[in-house]
Amino acid sequence: MQLRRRDSQTIEMQMGPMIDMVFLLLVFFMVTAKPIKQESDIDIGLPGTVPQEQPLDIPDEQRIIVEANGQIVLNDLPVDDPSSRDLPTLLRTLKRFKESADANRSEALVTIQADDNASHQRIVDVLNCVAKAGIKGVTFADTSSEQEM
Secondary structure, eight states: OOOOOOOOOHHHHHHHHHHHHHHHHHHHHHHHSSSOOOOSSSOOOOOOOOOOOSSOOOOOOOEEOOTTSSSEEEETTTSSSSSSSHHHHHHHHHHHHHHHHHTTTOOEEEEEEEEETTTTTHHHHHHHHHHTTTTTTTEEEESSSHOOO
C-alpha cells in the first residue's frame, strides 16, 4: 500500500485584521484611561486642629504620677478623685492629647511614675485609661534615681 502525500499548502497569517484589532484596542484604552491631574488641581490637606472649648497647653509628653494615697497627678495637676476607678478627667485629657498628636502627625507618649507604696490596682486603672485613649507609647519612670539627688 502506497501512501499518498497531500499537497502541502503554506498557511499565511493575515496581518490586516490583526492590525485593525491592535488599533481598536489602542483606541479603547485611550478612551477609558483616566487623565492625569495637573499639580494645580490636586487638593492639599493641611494639618488639622482639635476643636476645644477651653485653650489647653499640651506638652509633647504626658507625665502621670500615681501617689501612695491613690491620687493621680497629670503634669503637676491633680486629676480625679483618689477613690475613682474610671478616671473620667484623665481619660478625657488623654483622648484630647491623642487627637492633638494625631493631628500633628506625632506619636503620643505617656510616662507613668508610680510611688513605691502605690497600689497595683491604681496603676492598672491608669494603664486602662491610657489604653482607652488609644495611646501605645507608654513608659515607666524610675523613682529611685530622683530620690537620691
